[in-house]
Amino acid sequence: MTLGNGHTNGYTNGHATPSSNESRPLRVIVIGAGIGGLTSAIYLRQQGHQVTLLEQSRFANEIGAAMHLAPNCNGLLRRIGLRAEDIGANAMEHITEYDEKNSVTRSASLAESNKQWQHPWHLVHRVHLHEELKRRAVDPVGEGPPAILKMASRVKSIDPASAVAVLESGECVQGDLIVGADGVHSITRKYVPGGDITTKSSGKSAFRFLVAREKVLANPATAHFAQKNGELIIWYGQDRRVIMYPCSKNQQLNFVCVHPHEESAASTQDKENWHAGANRQTLLDVYKNFDDSLLQLIGMADSETLNVWELLDMDVLPTWINNRLALLGDACHPFLPHQGQGAGVAIEDAAALAVVLRRGTTVEDVPERLKLYETFRYERANRIQEYSRVAGRDLGEEKLDMLEFTNYNFGHDEWDHSVQAFRKWDWARKPNLYWRMPVSFGPFPGPRQTFDGVARVATHSTFTTASVKFKTSRTLLQNLFPSVQFRFKNPGTVAYASFSQTTLNKMQWLGGGGYRHIGLYIHGVEFLKKNGETLNGTFLPILFESLTDPIVSGREELGMPKLYCTIDVYKRDQSYRIQTGWQGAQFGTIALEGLTEIDPSADKGTIGGEDDDGVFAYKYMPRVGRSERGNADVEHATFVPHAEESKVVPSRVEHVFKATSASINFDGLDWDALPTLHHVVSRLAEIPVYEVVGAKVVQGVGVPDVSSAVKIE
Known part of the structure; x- marks a missing residue:
């Protein structure tokens, strides 16, 4: 695409210096x-x-x-x-609850409920x-x-x-x-x-100890407590409880015996005189009202692991x-x-x-x-x-x-939770990030910014633009204006337009690659603002591009009228041929013949629109819902001022080739051949070419990103 005062495409972006946050560990x-x-x-x-x-x-x-x-x-x-099963962990598979008289109050397998958890x-x-x-x-x-x-x-x-x-x-x-x-x-x-607050007693203490599972199985009075792998058992008293579950590949049974603190307070206070034998008796005394089989079970407490701890809480x-x-x-x-x-x-x-x-x-x-x-x-x-x-x-x-x-x-999952929370915090610090659908994944990298919001500057990107300016019908072109606020400056029935095709390369935002686009530019247009002021420019009713990413970013971020088509270019020593199509159906051909290189300084660098101040487009986004069909969520004109855009990335023209002749041919085909584009291409085919007034190919470096585009009113 050629802007009114330059050679380059202003609606894509290119090379940017990668962001860096160099820091030591x-x-x-x-x-x-x-x-x-x-x-x-x-x-x-x-x-x-x-x-x-x-x-x-x-x-x-x-x-x-x-x-x-x-x-x-x-x-x-x-x-x-770290996989816990590799260090002797066993699965939690069953839960059983007893009262202090050893009657079962609850028994449940966890096989089904555990399936709902990822880990x-x-x-x-x-x-x-x-x-x-x-x-x-x-x-x-x-x-x-x-x-x-x-x-x-x-x-x-x-x-x-x-x-x-x-x-x-x-x-x-x-x-x-x-x-x-x-x-x-x-x-x-x-x-x-x-942080000067201190811990406080919860009113409870807990004996903790291990018992070998084989020892429990060897006692007929306790064997039934150790029959199942991965079984957690809780015995509930009014103000105390015993919790038992296996570990070490189901070979050890772990006990936590929670009880009123005062009943073992001497043990917790006199650690110097602690010994497992005496406190095994304290343990049994604490649970003396429980069933004898439980007393036999906890009486097996391993002397090397038996201890008692006060359970502390804190505000x-x-x-x-x-x-x-x-x-x-x-x-x-x-x-x-x-x-x-x-x-x-x-x-x-x-x-x-x-x-x-x-x-x-x-x-x-x-x-x-x-x-x-x-x-x-x-x-x-x-x-x-x-x-x-x-x-x-x-x-x-x-x-x-x-x-x-x-x-x-x-x-x-705390990792996933924190990562997303961190993302939202980071995005909130950058209010000027570009967001496009789908928004679930965060802001979008594109021509004007990296994913992190760092501005791109396409100083090293290259462009080749082939433009053909022609004389045509004003009355026909004005039918492409989407609003009565657009009009031709000249009241005559003759107008000027250009088809311009650009090939971009070395685009950093596309991984060093590029794409092609071709558009119709209607020159000599003015936009009448509500306050009576006017803007002069070139109106862009359609821009075809060969890659999804610039189409989506240009439509949503800039309001540009972009559609997809294939764009093939055949460049020879003295000719330049452009062919456009969709799914194998060719609908357009533009040819420039007799190309001769001229001094770039002798050329204004544009075809037509020399008096224009920028490029107009029209943004339209429909509302969602059957009852809302035909209504717009967003609808307004946009404007890219040449003066501002040239400041973003200065373009340098390196070669200019003028053509001795050029031709433009579009065929709307039919709805079968062009099921999504027939209505567009058939209108392009209606545009008469009265006279080709100029054709050339321009090559250079530096691609502006159209970040100067603004909404009109």
Whole structure:
């Protein structure tokens, strides 16, 4: 397409300098090498960051027995390549509930319900998971730099503004941000606003221990409790309960025995004098009113794993972040165990943190990105925390909808959620992004911008434009005006128009390739505005193009009247032939003969329209709905001013070839041959060519992107 004062197509774009956000990897200090801390280290190393883990214990090892890996958590572990079944986890397959007299109150297979979740529900030995996470965090083999694990590194204080952690040894560890993953007794919590709140007793404690499954099966009084693989059993008393489920490939049975805190308070307070024998008796005393078979079962508690813990709760923190510090897991939302989601939600936190600290995040970005992390996670984590409180209430306090809890907990993928939330945040920062259908996938890259909204500049794109200007009928051409506001400046019955065909190449937005287009340009047109002012220009009623992408972007972003057709060009030494068609039906031929190169400086660089100020088009988008047929959602004229467009990308003409003769032939064929274009091409075929007044081929570099196009009124 030729503009009125230049040689190039103004309705496509070309080469652009790729955007870059060069930055070094972030130095991340993770305080605490538990489940959440290690998972965050893995996720962050995979984003290219250098992670240093500061663990206060000497062996950085988790204590405890078993834990749930619900579908929401398991999917995130699978994203980092960890399959729980490979480290001894077994599936959760059945749930049975008893009262304290050992009567079954509920029994259900989970085989069908588990099918609705994308990822499995596993039960895993906590230490096995912890060891595998630690291995993956520090293993030299893996994506990103391995994390550095510093054991026996108790943190004394931190500075959220400078991201410095000071150890009890006096060593200062410098980072770009600090992640406080140091659990329920967090040191880092006090460094966020409102973080001076302390944990409080929930009123309950829990014995935890393991029993070998074979030992249970060997006792006739307890064997029926261990018959099924993957069975979770809960015995409910009024104010206490026993939860049992298998782990380690169904070879170990994990117990969590929740009871009023005061009944084992001496055990929790006197850890120095703790020994399993004495506290096995405490355990049995706590559940003395339960059925004897259960007492025999819990009496098998493994002395090496038997322990009792006070179940701590904490009020909701007003914030998890402060400058370059963010809390994670129990440090910001300690969980009661009644939903089996404590570790899972910490793993969700780790995934969200990696999304907002994606590769390329700069040091300056960190405080804002940590605010995003909190925004993404705050409501969900606190909601599941409350579910856990509700699920742990004594019998009769409240009727629970456990299905609601399960659906909310399990039916979520934090990676996908955070990625989409991050996209929306990023798009919202760029209000001038081009959006086109389908909008579900975000803004569209195109001639005028990259996907990230960076402007393209087609300085290196090339164009070859063949134009034929001819004298024709004004009265016939004016029938193509879509509005009475368009009119010819000259009242005579003779008018001038051009068919112009352009081949574009080296278009960065098309991967270095190009496409072709051909259009009809009606010269000497003016547009009468409502205020009485007029604009002078060339009207473009139709523009055929050979590629979908520029057609769609030009129609929606610019309001250009684009349709598809094939455009073949045959260029020889002294001739240039253009053929147009649709699905094998050829409907147009334009030929330029006797081409001779002339000095580019001796030519104005255009055919016709020398007095025009720009190019007119008309945007029309129909309404949706049967009753709305014939009505427009959008309808208005557009204008591309030459003066403004020439500033976008200056075009440089390198060669001009003038023709001694030219011909234009269009055949509308019929509806069978051109089922979508017959009405258009037949009208083009009606346009008489009284006289060819000029024909030439122009070659050059630099393609404007028509970003100066504006709506008229």
